Amino acid sequence: MKLLLSRALMTLACRCLGEGRREWAQAMLAEFDAAVDDGRPLTFAAGCLAGALCQMPVRDEGRFILTSYALALMIMVPIAAVEISSAALGIPHLLGGQANIGATYAQKLLMGEAIRAAGPSLALLLLLSGIVQMRLAWLTLERDWVRAAATGTAVLAAITTMILVLGCLFLDIGQAVTLGGALGIELALIAGLRSWHADLNLPPY
Amino acid sequence: MIALLHSLADRQWHHGYDLMKDTGLLSGTLYPLLIRMSEQDLVEAEWREPAMTGRPARHAYRLTQKGMALVQDLARNDPALSGKAVRI
Missing domain, CATH: 1.10.8 (Helicase, Ruva Protein; domain 3)
Known part of the structure; x- marks a missing residue:
């Protein structure tokens, strides 16, 4: 031991x-x-x-490593945890319990079945997005920028799809948009780290 | 640093762990010192084949000419260092 x-x-x-x-x-x-x-x-x-x-x-490289870990552990992992827990608790949790808030009675009546049908798919999409975000944090620490960019784009596409579907179902998209905004900031920070890493001009690991 | 210079003053190759035992420095003090001294061109390092098979090659360290000049400079005020520096 x-x-x-x-x-x-x-x-x-x-x-x-x-x-x-x-x-x-x-x-x-x-x-x-x-x-x-x-x-x-x-x-x-x-x-x-x-x-x-x-x-x-x-050391410059040391500061870069500390910043990478701060981004991964203080921003990326918590956002992924929020996504996974939201998916586990169900889509109404993501919507803050205000599903269908902007819809009229008639819309609710018409869309009710569609919302029930879309719920599991949206929850699965959110769960996958959370898991892939965990992978994104790992790729950032590994400095695998090519895969990180591809993974980040995939997560962004998943969140955008979710926002569009929620909007089509007349559901509150506030929290999903916040999530998308946070992901956008996260990807911008990863791009900044990539540029910093290139400036360090280190030998390949 | 004086303790490390004292250990390296014989200008022989020394392994890191032997230097730790010789100087009484902990690894967390010794390696940053060796790195800094190497960057200042006071110490040179080279990989040495292991004494036992199956073990990785080990880094060995010794003073450079610049390091020796520093030791001789310091030896004027430090009798302990001058004792070793004389033998060089």
């Missing part, structure tokens, strides 16, 4: 050092075996992680 935790800390320390200091990360990893032989793997790994973390704010 101690060895497993130590290896996890070493992996994290190497990730914190980034692409620009990959050789130093490999050097620390190579010394890890000596620390294991000496019976002090955890002390060594914790020290490497502390050293790598302390270096992050003072």
Whole structure:
């Protein structure tokens, strides 16, 4: 268990050092075996992680990594969690309990069946959108910008489809539009990160 | 840094873990120091084949000429350093 935790800390320390200091990360990893032989793997790994973390704010690449994680963990994952929980709780939850608010009695009567029929599909679309957003967060951390762009476009298409369907059914689109706006900001931030990453001019990982 | 210079003053190749034990520095202090000294061209590093099979190649470090000049400069005020620097 101690060895497993130590290896996890070493992996994290190497990730914190980034692409620009990959050789130093490999050097620390190579010394890890000596620390294991000496019976002090955890002390060594914790020290490497502390050293790598302390270096992050003072280096451009470190600041880039911190920003990537902040975007993924503080914006992307929470939005994905909102989507998944909304899908799990059902579409009325996404609509804030105000389904069909703008419709007349006649419209409600006409559209009621259509809304009931569309509900599961919309919930599934929202669930898939949440899951794909989790993947988008992972791709951002992996700096796989090509796949991140394709995934982001797919999520945006899903949310746009949802807004159109909700509008056709005379349902409140307020929360879905907010979600789409948040996704738009998220994609703009990812584009900014991509540009920053290109400016760093790092060797391929 | 003085402790590290003291350990490296013999101008032999040293592995990172050996330097940790020799200087009493923790890995979180030693590696940032080695990185900074390497960037300032005070220390050079090279990959060495492992002593045991199945182990990865290890990084070894030694002072550069510039690093040695710094040691000799510091040795004028530090008897501990001058003891090693004389042998070079």
